[in-house]
């Protein structure tokens with residue numbers, strides 16, 4: 001069978017750290033194009049990986065009949081238009097997370113997927129993480145009993161990414177820490193808990209520490225350095241509570257806050273047992289056995305979930321199977337995030353329609 005020819009759109013951090021190496025490791029795939037609007041980035045990729053051709057406008061690739069699949073690794077504001085253009089050109093798409101800036105925009109992607117019948121997976125990579133899948137299985141099999149509460153925490157001290165740039169500009173990113181980190185955390189909760197339906201949502205967002213860009217003091221800044229004359233109009237922290245037909249979910253997120261501790265975990269709290277998943281690391285199960293308290297640690301998986309994500313995308317193309325990151329499934333996470341943003345914008349609790 002001939003290899004699946006792919007194009008990588010956007011040759012920045014996630015493309016170089018995850019998508020490109022994973023395609024290169026998969027014997028079924030061949031990268032034909034590296035595309036970036038910054039020409040040097042596309043050129044550098046061709047040079048570094050020793051394959052493919054550099055292009056600077058993705059529309060040049062749309063009509064290449066050899067291209068079967070693309071990875072969209074651009075900033076959030078162009079996820080929807082680029083993904084939709086490729087779907088309509090008959091290509092399969094793996095689009096980085098979040099699907100889009102808003103639920104409405106994500107729905108247009110879902111519509112294009114349905115119209116064309118092509119694969120559209122979203123880069124919610126934790127759905128391919130072995131540890132996350134073990135937790136999902138434990139919940140499905142009732143090991144935790146009734147999971148009545150999920151506590152979600154993604155809080156850092158001073159870690160706003162690229163202050164003033166794409167990540168902190170609402171027009172580009174759609175939002176701040178909730179859409180950037182929260183999407184991964186909420187997506188894990190939705191996946192492990194079987195997509196509970198939200199009933200009411202209450203949230204507040206804050207944009208406090210990033211608002212004076214030149215005065216911002218930080219411990220770490222990925223996607224930096226800061227742009228002193230740039231834009232900061234997104235939230236750097238968020239709190240929220242969601243009542244669902246399953247567990248109540250509480251959300252505490254901060255790219256930056258004046259607390260010098262880092263908390264990156266999800267607690268799944270059931271009436272028989274509980275699990276704390278340390279994001280990207282190990283998880284601990286707490287329960288009882290023979291009248292005694294027990295706690296068992298499952299170490300961080302050795303497998304690379306980005307590789308599993310790309311392998312699954314290629315398999316979906318070959319076999320027609322539907323991955324757990326398919327837009328039709330992931331759209332529920334977009335809906336939940338939108339409800340949190342809407343509640344915060346209106347400063348009140350909202351009912352969520354089915």
Ligand SMILES: NC(=O)c1ccc[n+]([C@@H]2O[C@H](COP(=O)([O-])OP(=O)(O)OC[C@H]3O[C@@H](n4cnc5c(N)ncnc54)[C@H](O)[C@@H]3O)[C@@H](O)[C@H]2O)c1
Pocket residue numbers: 009010011012013014015035036037038041058073074075076078096097098123125166180223
């Ligand atoms: N799955 C994860 O864990 C994870 C981690 C990091 C980033 N991401 C997501 O990946 C996306 C990219 O993030 P990043 O950190 O790699 O950003 P980045 O800025 O490092 O890279 C994005 C690249 O896209 C290029 N680009 C912008 N518009 C384009 C267009 N119209 N056509 C072609 N190229 C274009 C930019 O020039 C840039 O080189 C974001 O949506 C982000 O949320 C996901």
